Amino acid sequence: MQYLIAEIKHKRRLLSVPEGSSKPLVKQLHLGGGTPTFLRDEEMVQLWEFLQTQFEFLPEDKGDYSIEIDPRELSGETLKVLRNLGFNRISLGVQDLDETVQIAVNRVHSAELIENVLNEARDLGFHSINIDLIYGLPHQTPATLDKTVRRIIEMSPDRLSVFNYAHLPERFKAQRQIKEADLPDPAAKLTMLGNTINTLTEAGYQYIGIDHFAKPDDELAVAQREGKLHRNFQGYTIMGDCDLLGFGVSSISQIANANTRYILQNDTDLSVYQANIDAAQNNSAVMPAVKVIKTSIKDRLREYVIMNLLCHDYIDFKDVNQKFGIDAITYFINEIQQLSAMQEDKLIDMDAAGIRVLPKGRLLGRNVAMVFDEYLEKNIRIVSQKLFDCFVP
Numbered sequence: 544m545q546y547l548i549a550e551i552k553h554k555r556r557l558l559s560v561p562e563g564s565s566k567p568l569v570k571q572l573h574l575g576g577g578t579p580t581f582l583r584d585e586e587m588v589q590l591w592e593f594l595q596t597q598f599e600f601l602p603e604d605k606g607d608y609s610i611e612i613d614p615r616e617l618s619g620e621t622l623k624v625l626r627n628l629g630f631n632r633i634s635l636g637v638q639d640l641d642e643t644v645q646i647a648v649n650r651v652h653s654a655e656l657i658e659n660v661l662n663e664a665r666d667l668g669f670h671s672i673n674i675d676l677i678y679g680l681p682h683q684t685p686a687t688l689d690k691t692v693r694r695i696i697e698m699s700p701d702r703l704s705v706f707n708y709a710h711l712p713e714r715f716k717a718q719r720q721i722k723e724a725d726l727p728d729p730a731a732k733l734t735m736l737g738n739t740i741n742t743l744t745e746a747g748y749q750y751i752g753i754d755h756f757a758k759p760d761d762e763l764a765v766a767q768r769e770g771k772l773h774r775n776f777q778g779y780t781i782m783g784d785c786d787l788l789g790f791g792v793s794s795i796s797q798i799a800n801a802n803t804r805y806i807l808q809n810d811t812d813l814s815v816y817q818a819n820i821d822a823a824q825n826n827s828a829v830m831p832a833v834k835v836i837k838t839s840i841k842d843r844l845r846e847y848v849i850m851n852l853l854c855h856d857y858i859d860f861k862d863v864n865q866k867f868g869i870d871a872i873t874y875f876i877n878e879i880q881q882l883s884a885m886q887e888d889k890l891i892d893m894d895a896a897g898i899r900v901l902p903k904g905r906l907l908g909r910n911v912a913m914v915f916d917e918y919l920e921k922n923i924r925i926v927s928q929k930l931f932d933c934f935v936p
Contacts, residue, residue: 544586546820548593550790550809550831553823555597566599571607571782575634579610584624591628603629607782609671611636614660615652622660626667633664634673634704639680640691647681647725649717654694661698671761674700678735679708681725685734692739696746702763703748703756704778705739707732736906751779752853752908772854779854792816796832804843807832841917844869849912856900856908878914885911 558567572594582590600606609632610625625633637657638650645651657674664672674695678688695703710726712718727735740750748756749764755778757764766772766781773783776795786798793811797804810816810833819831838846844867851858860871872879872895882898885891890904891911900911913919 544582544590546817547590547791549820549824551594551597553820553827553831554788554790554796556827564599566597569594569598569600569606570785571780572600572609573777574610575777579612581613581616584618584621587621587624588628600629603631607632609634612660614656615650617660622663622667622669626669631668631670632673633669633671634675634702635660635700636675637695638675638677639683639688640694641683641687643682644680644687647721649720657695658698661700671701673702673704674698675704675706676739677706677708678739679710679727679732681721683727683735685731685738688735689738689742692742696743701758701761703743705736705743705754705756707736707754740906750905752856752905753779755779767854770855774850774853804838806834806836806838808834840867845915845917848875848915852898852900852912852915853908856905857897859897861896875915881914882911 555567560566561568579587594600600608606629608630610630611634613636622633635657636650637652638648639645640654640657642651661672676688676691676695708726710718710721710723712721743756744750747759749759749761749767751757751763751767751772755763759765762781763772763779771781771783773780775783775787775797776789777787787796788798789796789807789809792809792813794809796807798807799805807830809831810819815833816831819829819833823829823831844863847866848858848863858871863869863871879893879898882891882893885904885907886893888903890901890907892899892901898911900908904911
């Protein structure tokens with residue numbers, strides 16, 4: 544907590560303040576990166592009260608203040624404390640409701656616990672509740688995951704995130720206890736994803752894209768339909784006009800200064816992170832980050848294309864030409880050629896006006912966007928249309 548507060552103070556000094564105010568304005572706050580509710584209730588109050596001294600927050604009915612929650616870590620008063628502070632959105636890490644799967648990933652909790660947390664959150668007046676699920680976990684099958692999804696639908700969360708499990712035991716110590724033989728094969732995982740999309744769609748949820756679903760009246764769903772949806776390092780958002788400031792281990796910031804944009808990332812190692820904060824304390828010119836990237840106009844062009852594909856399933860060449868002073872078809876001729884296989888499989892549609900991701904191609908929205916990322920190796924796996932025939936409502 545001491546290092547986090549020190550970092551916030553350091554970065555706070557670098558920010559400009561709106562005219563007529565003494566502090567920078569915050570429209571959106573998210574406490575995530577694992578399990579913030581690992582903090583004791585009094586520590587959460589301490590952090591929130593400190594943030595109030597550094598920033599001006601929009602009123603609770605206009606701002607977006609969310610926190611990730613492990614339902615097993617809640618005290619009897621935690622949700623009340625969070626709501627009284629001003630948090631208005633919560634996200635619950637559930638992963639799966641099947642007991643065998645829970646034991647394998649060391650995250651055991653009952654469906655009743657999750658439902659009780661949701662009911663209490665609604666009674667306390669939280670505006671929105673998100674539930675995180677994961678497919679591809681050990682001992683998981685299409686049948687067991689479908690049972691979990693249907694039980695979660697009964698609880699009626701406002702949003703759902705359905706993430707793909709990435710088995711990286713060399714990076715994550717906790718995964719070394721998981722046997723690869725217990726993991727579902729790629730075909731089973733694809734079936735899980737397809738079934739989940741169909742089940743949630745049939746239940747009335749709107750597929751926002753890249754793992755995310757929301758009820759039709761949710762702000763994300765409305766913004767997507769109105770062409771106002773954005774995406775940043777935190778995921779989908781309706782506040783794309785804001786700088787993003789990240790604090791803590793591994794956090795990422797995306798900020799603008801005049802016509803220049805920067806991306807910064809803190810170190811992922813706690814001891815290195817702390818050493819960087821100590822160095823910044825002794826030298827105000829030091830930025831406590833391990834990576835600092837100054838983006839170019841070319842980066843912003845490609846970001847614009849990628850964001851439109853991920854948020855709206857479409858890129859308008861005429862719009863790109865006007866914003867960046869290029870001929871998009873000529874500029875992106877190599878990318879257009881790479882996407883020709885997807886067009887043949889009727890996953891996308893391309894013509895002189897632009898590129899549209901078709902309903903069958905929404906599962907591959909990430910793959911379409913990746914083609915335009917110059918920093919990735921161009922090893923895009925094209926998946927045949929046949930694999931998706933049974934997944935599209």
